[in-house]
Amino acid sequence: MKAKFACADFTFPLLSHPHALDLIANLGFTGVDIGLFDQRSHLWPSKEFKNVKASARKLKRALGDRGLVAADVFLQMMPDFTPYAINQPSAARRRKARDWFLRTLEYADAVGCEHVTTLPGVVFAEEGRDASLARSADELGWRVEESRAAGLIFGTEAHVGSIVTTPEETADLVRRVPGLTLTLDYTHFTRAGISDRSIEPLVPHASHFHMRGACRGRLQCNLKQNTIDYPRMLAAMAQAGYQRWIGVEYIWIDWEHCNESDTISETIQLRDLIRSTAAKL
Numbered sequence: 436m437k438a439k440f441a442c443a444d445f446t447f448p449l450l451s452h453p454h455a456l457d458l459i460a461n462l463g464f465t466g467v468d469i470g471l472f473d474q475r476s477h478l479w480p481s482k483e484f485k486n487v488k489a490s491a492r493k494l495k496r497a498l499g500d501r502g503l504v505a506a507d508v509f510l511q512m513m514p515d516f517t518p519y520a521i522n523q524p525s526a527a528r529r530r531k532a533r534d535w536f537l538r539t540l541e542y543a544d545a546v547g548c549e550h551v552t553t554l555p556g557v558v559f560a561e562e563g564r565d566a567s568l569a570r571s572a573d574e575l576g577w578r579v580e581e582s583r584a585a586g587l588i589f590g591t592e593a594h595v596g597s598i599v600t601t602p603e604e605t606a607d608l609v610r611r612v613p614g615l616t617l618t619l620d621y622t623h624f625t626r627a628g629i630s631d632r633s634i635e636p637l638v639p640h641a642s643h644f645h646m647r648g649a650c651r652g653r654l655q656c657n658l659k660q661n662t663i664d665y666p667r668m669l670a671a672m673a674q675a676g677y678q679r680w681i682g683v684e685y686i687w688i689d690w691e692h693c694n695e696s697d698t699i700s701e702t703i704q705l706r707d708l709i710r711s712t713a714a715k716l
Contacts, residue, residue, distance in 0.1 A: 592620055
């Protein structure tokens, strides 16, 4: 199986960004998943977007100096993903979300990254799921078209608390939005006790992957407790002809018990597992 391996820069938030990139390079990765998470990651979009081209050139140099490239640029506008969800009922907030997305495309292109990711939106109780879903599909469709016009690939990540929390809901969203691809992360489904077999139909729709240990009730856990069958998952990816980046995405944050793993050791163990497995496929 031909695949490329990346590590998220936000896996190591206690390091400075240069030191996080040093560590990723020293761990033998060639790609970096860049987190543009305002008020949370090393690189805040509110700061990076003050001069998009200059910020992107700086990041591209920092990556290149270490033999790295950007595998994905992941935009999140606030630590709480509801206020600027792409399907916000507030037109003013949707306009700002669109503006930041266009800047993300410009940023990713200048960094030399082919792929961008955003979240798919949430259910707003005051209007119900159907209305929220329709607006989410419209906004995702716009992002697909803008990404295509920029020569980039756009993926959205189904996640805990989003408008799509099951494989069936996620598949329905893909059907509603022509050209939509997924940044697929099994762990958000595994946490809910959903089997690998039930998630696998989403694999052909994926343009990027996130991988870490997870089990029922835990969005992230150590590999020793992990219940995701990664060899099976990689076999499904190989069967689908997947040849793009695979991102190892342990996170360290006080949410969902995600500050209870040694992200360096767990990254190394999962890296070795998926590398050795992929080499046999």
